[in-house]
Amino acid sequence: MKYRRAAILDWEVSVLAVGVPPAATDRSFVGLLREAVDAGVNLVDLGWFPGMAEHGPWTDLVREALADGYRERVRVAVNVPPTLAVSRAECSAFLGQLAAALDLGRFDLCIVGGVDRVVWGRLREAGFSSWAGSLVEEGLASALGFYLCDDLQVLRQVLAAFDGWAVCKTRYGFFDHLRSRPGSTGVRFAAEQGLLVVVAEPTRGALAWLEGAKTAAVVPQALLEALGVDAGRGDLGAWALRWAWDDPAVSTVVVDLLPGSDWKGYLGLADTTTPRSLSIKELTSLNHLRDYLTSARPAACPACHTCMPCPEGIDIPRVLDLANDVAVYGAVENSRASYLMEGHRATECTACGECEADCPRGIPIIERLTQAAGLLDGTR
Known part of the structure; x- marks a missing residue:
């Protein structure tokens, strides 16, 4: 060792x-x-x-x-x-x-x-x-x-x-x-x-x-x-x-x-x-493999934080990242444990649209947050 x-x-x-x-x-x-x-x-x-x-x-x-x-x-x-x-x-x-x-x-x-x-x-x-x-x-x-x-x-x-x-x-x-x-x-x-x-x-x-x-x-x-x-x-x-x-x-x-x-x-x-x-x-x-895995992510969020701060206190980049882990790696339990430990509350999204207006990549953030809440809050 x-x-x-x-x-x-x-x-x-x-x-x-x-x-x-x-x-x-x-x-x-x-x-x-x-x-x-x-x-x-x-x-x-x-x-x-x-x-x-x-x-x-x-x-x-x-x-x-x-x-x-x-x-x-x-x-x-x-x-x-x-x-x-x-x-x-x-x-x-x-x-x-x-x-x-x-x-x-x-x-x-x-x-x-x-x-x-x-x-x-x-x-x-x-x-x-x-x-x-x-x-x-x-x-x-x-x-x-x-x-x-x-x-x-x-x-x-x-x-x-x-x-x-x-x-x-x-x-x-x-x-x-x-x-x-x-x-x-x-x-x-x-x-x-x-x-x-x-x-x-x-x-x-x-x-x-x-x-x-x-x-x-x-x-x-x-x-x-x-x-x-x-x-x-x-x-x-x-x-x-x-x-x-x-x-x-x-x-x-x-x-x-x-x-x-x-x-x-x-x-x-x-x-x-x-x-x-x-x-x-x-x-x-390894870099090539990373690129291929990245291409499989449903939400292509680079964590630039232009969507932040969220009026409801949601850490949008992190929640999307955890949801991506479920989609790409199948890491449901690990992602859910991290979501709960870190105190995320994607269910509190009010669909105000401020984040989507600021997102340079045009990610449908409200839709992705709704999906993430279902995956990570265990509501579906």
Whole structure:
């Protein structure tokens, strides 16, 4: 296992981290997590999903997996949705309840989820920066971080408002790094500040999508063959990991631990990865694949934000992005979990039309938001 240093935490983190999704309720999960830790993984990211603090199969298995000395060998991270992070009392109660259910004592990393310009505005109004440090002082978490879903400008604002940050988690992958925020510039800026840079969703549902019928229709076979992912050779998820690790600013990459995933293969890659090791030919092939996948998106939103701000407070680019993930990758559960965690409310669209009037690409935003609400609110 390779490790990279996070300056503020004064810690060497494994380049591969374990993600624990809501679906991790099978008995095999205990053995899989322990196998990963035995192989050198030292970060477990619990993420967030509704009801996770309630006792049930998920909490029982996580608690069991971290027993017998495994808890002491890893640092455990949890996300707190912005709907809870705006309240000191609710945030503290959530962390305390979940830590008790998992028998953790405290969380090593507490990460405020879904931070974009809208969410950060709400957190500012709630005085988050004035009381965030108390989460550490009260023993609920050892360090604080945020899951950034916006650009470099917002990243700078978040860092300037509170000097207690130690972690920046963000989405960063070759499928969408040109569209998603903060992109390579923001990732490198965060690393320069000494933050632990955690990359989430590096594969973006690529494996499930690649196995579907859409692949042959959208991606030329020659391109798949060039990457070794044609019909049974190679693994697009492995390429996604290699791409993220190629950037020296990335500290670690979180991959959900699920039965059937190629975790042993990923652990093998984590033993050999080095920054700046991808060839020009490999990077070019990945860029071509990204272009083909992008062409399959129903809403061709470049996240230029000319439609913002929405009078109803809807983060239009982000909601369209999550809906696109469902259409292209079939990532319904992941997209819905992100939608809920980030506190989106597409159902509050009043069809005023201001966004469509400002959109330089003429995207039928009102129609797309209605569709997104049906997909992500679970109303259909």
